[in-house]
Amino acid sequence: MLNYIALLIPLFLGLTALEWWYSRKRNDNKYSMPNTVLNMAVGAIDQFGALLYLLLLYLAMVFSKAHFQWLTLPNDWRQWILAFLTVDFVSYWYHRYSHQINLMWAGHVTHHSSNYFNLSNGFRTSPFQGLFRIPFWMIMPVFGFDPLVLVITFKVTGLHDFFVHTPYIPKLGWLEWFIVTPSNHRVHHGKNEIYIDKNYGSVLILWDRMFGTYQEETEPVEYGITAKYDDHSPIHAITFHFKVLFMQVCKTQGMLNKWRILLMSPGRGVVYLGEGMAEKKHKLVLVNGAIRYAFWLLATGVIGFIGILFTHTILPTFTVGYCFFLAVGNIVQSALLLNQSVSKEFGFWESLRLAGFGLFGYFLLDSLPIFGFIILGLILVSSIWFVSVRVRFLG
Numbered sequence: 001m002l003n004y005i006a007l008l009i010p011l012f013l014g015l016t017a018l019e020w021w022y023s024r025k026r027n028d029n030k031y032s033m034p035n036t037v038l039n040m041a042v043g044a045i046d047q048f049g050a051l052l053y054l055l056l057l058y059l060a061m062v063f064s065k066a067h068f069q070w071l072t073l074p075n076d077w078r079q080w081i082l083a084f085l086t087v088d089f090v091s092y093w094y095h096r097y098s099h100q101i102n103l104m105w106a107g108h109v110t111h112h113s114s115n116y117f118n119l120s121n122g123f124r125t126s127p128f129q130g131l132f133r134i135p136f137w138m139i140m141p142v143f144g145f146d147p148l149v150l151v152i153t154f155k156v157t158g159l160h161d162f163f164v165h166t167p168y169i170p171k172l173g174w175l176e177w178f179i180v181t182p183s184n185h186r187v188h189h190g191k192n193e194i195y196i197d198k199n200y201g202s203v204l205i206l207w208d209r210m211f212g213t214y215q216e217e218t219e220p221v222e223y224g225i226t227a228k229y230d231d232h233s234p235i236h237a238i239t240f241h242f243k244v245l246f247m248q249v250c251k252t253q254g255m256l257n258k259w260r261i262l263l264m265s266p267g268r269g270v271v272y273l274g275e276g277m278a279e280k281k282h283k284l285v286l287v288n289g290a291i292r293y294a295f296w297l298l299a300t301g302v303i304g305f306i307g308i309l310f311t312h313t314i315l316p317t318f319t320v321g322y323c324f325f326l327a328v329g330n331i332v333q334s335a336l337l338l339n340q341s342v343s344k345e346f347g348f349w350e351s352l353r354l355a356g357f358g359l360f361g362y363f364l365l366d367s368l369p370i371f372g373f374i375i376l377g378l379i380l381v382s383s384i385w386f387v388s389v390r391v392r393f394l395g
Helices: 002-026 033-068 077-100 102-111 119-123 127-137 147-163 173-177 182-188 206-211 234-251 255-263 288-314 317-338 346-364 369-394
Strands: none
Touching (some): 033 119, 033 127, 033 147, 033 234, 077 102, 119 147, 127 234, 288 317, 288 369, 317 346, 346 369
């Protein structure tokens, strides 16, 4: 499964770069470098989290099938057809409840909080979204579905989600009646009043037409969320509504009322989403050296992330974890720099991060001399480069 992801990431990045080039050629401001890198950072965190939640998802479905299976399905092509329809149907309801229950919205709002809509939005998924999916998917093995068939179906149909995040493909005629097209999904991401809580479908738009949540794209879409929100940090993007809920639950009296906060719809009974929760964004002038350092972190992070997906089967588990943390950290730090979301202590923490990975890597990678030499060499280059520019962009 990880090698399959490793093959797709370069494809998705290439298509995103192509769409970005097209946007620049048209000069239509559909892309922003800081926003795109932030989306990539959120996606890197999510893919790292997927190592856990996909395993939990599979084990939960195995448990459900072993203890609660009610029906038996044929182990042939018919099960695959039924799996596609069932996964898409469950995805519709899971997605719909993710907009209607505060706690689930906290895991899903990350995907909606960008004011841009382009292919890079396909990367912007919180790992909590995967965890909240598990109870819904546990229902399907009860009806006889093989958990492996369900996981494969989920991952394959999930590819469709990436391609519908584009502002450039117009309406597709009769296909608009049956599948989730880019036009249908643009509606779902809109904060226009007529577009809110519409078009929840994953592959098939038929469920929205059946259950009264379909809306055609009839006016220009204004993207983002209605709440006060400043999009500048991948960590903040993933956690900010959780923080709102936590503060509201803490000051709410009575256990029943606390649970009501978590289970009612977003915006009801809570501080307006994002109100008072914006993290301080430091307005810094990044000199060219700092910008180049951010892109160095981004490049090494992305290449390292893809590389470890390809080689994880031949490396020790601790080495794989070390490299994932290093690669994801590089991408996140790049996003923070390009979005100017760093504090005056950033220099200290970045120096500590590089020193820690260098020291830990010296011992961890001792048994892999060539691989370790490359990793430590990259950390050394990063350290020297960072020391040479940090006074200038943090001054």
